[in-house]
Amino acid sequence: MKTNNRSVEEVFSRFPSPDTNLIHKMINQELQHFNRKIIVLDDDPTGVQTVHGISVYTDWSVDSIDRGFQEDNSMFFILTNSRGFTAAETTKAHQEIAANIVEAAQRNNCEFTIISRGDSTLRGHYPLETEVLKDTVEAKSNIRFDGEILLPFFKEGGRFTIDNVHYVQYNTELVPAGETEFAKDRTFGYTKSHLGEWAEEKSNGQYKADQMTYISLESLRAMDIDLIEQQLLNVENFNKVIVNAVDYSDVQVFTIALIRAFNKGKHFMFRSAAALTKVMGGVSNKSLLTREEMMSDNTNHGGLVIIGSHVKKTTEQFEELKKSSVVEFVEFNVHLVLEPDQFDNELNRVVETTNKLILEGKNVAVYTKRERLDLGEDRKEDELKLSVKISDAVTSIVKRLEVRPAYIIAKGGITSSDIGTNGLEVKRATVAGQIRPGIPVWTTGDESKFPGISYVIFPGNVGTITDLREVVEMLSTK
Structure with a gap:
């Protein structure tokens, strides 16, 4: 009904x-x-x-x-x-x-x-x-x-x-x-x-x-x-x-x-x-985090945004982010996952470009190709397995970074999880608070690849259309 x-x-x-x-x-x-x-x-x-x-x-x-x-x-x-x-x-x-x-x-x-x-x-x-x-x-x-x-x-x-x-x-x-x-x-x-x-x-x-x-x-x-x-x-x-x-x-x-x-x-x-x-848990209310609370390091490096989610809200927020003048965009053609050699070459290109831009002080948004990989109605488990391969590749972008970004934002639940655990190698993080309603920030532990970095976990289906752009611009303004 x-x-x-x-x-x-x-x-x-x-x-x-x-x-x-x-x-x-x-x-x-x-x-x-x-x-x-x-x-x-x-x-x-x-x-x-x-x-x-x-x-x-x-x-x-x-x-x-x-x-x-x-x-x-x-x-x-x-x-x-x-x-x-x-x-x-x-x-x-x-x-x-x-x-x-x-x-x-x-x-x-x-x-x-x-x-x-x-x-x-x-x-x-x-x-x-x-x-x-x-x-x-x-x-x-x-x-x-x-x-x-x-x-x-x-x-x-x-x-x-x-x-x-x-x-x-x-x-x-x-x-x-x-x-x-x-x-x-x-x-x-x-x-x-x-x-x-x-x-x-x-x-x-x-x-x-x-x-x-x-x-x-x-x-x-x-x-x-x-x-x-x-x-x-x-x-x-x-x-x-x-x-x-x-x-x-x-x-x-x-x-x-x-x-x-x-x-x-x-x-x-x-x-x-x-x-x-x-x-x-008896957790008290807390004001939204400020840039000063999140950016502890004086760095000339750029920040990193990784967009993996494909829900409608993420796509709308991504389109809004494209209007920003403070971000360089790098597309990752994940459909090449069906061609392993080409996929490896594409991943290498994305990693090299991302490292270079962050080192130059530019903020980088790496985004997976926006069209979904569709193998057909009867192959959902195969699609899930391929999505894991794609997620592993996206995660490896962070794992292979040679420079510490000013901040990291991951868009999408599975994307942010894999980047946190595998890319940043976090064993225990502390929740600093939220940068926008429903958008949490981790402070990574000493054991992680980048200890004490602010890691923004941006759910795929949360936030206003302008939230992603506004968060990136807030963190990118020195």
Whole structure:
């Protein structure tokens, strides 16, 4: 059934304004009684787009997870990059991660909660990842999960859940997620916008929409915490809990009830976007980062922008960036991946040109050929494997840099993950904050190729049309 678009103004005027001061006071009190380490598994690096001062580990060894448990912060992230994995690869990875979390938790005698942070436009290996996590944790501990929380609200990116339907904001309109370009993703496509129906569709009917629990905006705005808590206490058999939200206050009210349910013995798995992590981690608001905060080195070198994402918003932002006079553009013809020798020559050309321009003090935008490589409808796995080869080549541009750029910006989730882990060789980064709403910045660790560099992780599907150009120009103005 098709759901109509809705105007932002009409929807938001329907709900009474929350008492944000009271809610803030209540959530802070409740978080003091939530004595668990929160481990966020991020299927690409953009999940830190709401937090700051938080560690991101790029591997899931027991030692790394052990370090996370020993931090003072209540929360840490593990970057899985699993949105770029095959189903078999993500199954193996999540089995390892869950087993290592249980081992590290037992070492530290600490309870934990796992949040599987996925895309706010509903793409990714769902329900595979959370099912593997559930099965592995239950097999290796005495924990039994009662249910799974689905909360894809992400205000900074214009993703709202209203009347159980998930919407993506385009200017002044809210478009049902199932009717956007994201629903047509070749690997992770879907048809439903109603989150219960979406979960039923993705689980191939294992969970039925009419049997799920729905946390309404009406009860959240009425602050009917007892009712919401009771709804959560009634959840069993790993059934799904759909959380409506149009503002952080809705997530905060829900979290108050959630913590109370946890403290009465309930266990939940989570598939959420980035907003829930900020609330459950008790992360404060922070102003957008300034150029002075990000550019610690006095350098005459240029900066580097790498554009890999092909979603519509990235293409629009790229076209806007082309209007800038402070950037030199280098196209990488990745379609040559089908001709290995030509592909190697093309990569060498791009690397040499990029090094030369950065050394000359020029800002460089390397972009992959804008037309998608299409092998046909029945070859999705082959396309995914070729995309990995392309991503490896894009990553090697950074790996082979001989000069330190003034900054690095990566556009697109998988692109930014591969550049962070493989190109920059980051093992642990700290989230400095955001340069624009929903656009996070890492400060790289001492072990990385360029220690302490500001690395801007620019999601493919986030930001205004002018954001990319404005960010580049801000960082490039001395």
